Amino acid sequence: MKTKIEIEYSWWDEFGDEPTQSDIIEILDDEAFSHINEMRNEGMTSGELNYTVDFGEASYTEFSGWWGLTTKRVED
Numbered sequence: 001m002k003t004k005i006e007i008e009y010s011w012w013d014e015f016g017d018e019p020t021q022s023d024i025i026e027i028l029d030d031e032a033f034s035h036i037n038e039m040r041n042e043g044m045t046s047g048e049l050n051y052t053v054d055f056g057e058a059s060y061t062e063f064s065g066w067w068g069l070t071t072k073r074v075e076d
Helices: 022-041
Strands: 002-013 046-056 059-074
Touching (some): 002 046, 022 046, 022 059
Antiparallel strands (some): 002 059, 046 059
């Protein structure tokens, strides 16, 4: 018996736009993985994501997101 676990997440900024810069996407990916692992350890299978990217000089962008996990049994 095999089990397949899929985790899906998405991010958007305060205007509803998805991030496009590769360095920001990398930061948000790292934050998502970290936060999802913490929440999974608490037994959660979905939840919100929130993170603020600070660009310095009083410039920042707030991102929101959502993640979810599905588990499927896979035949050998």
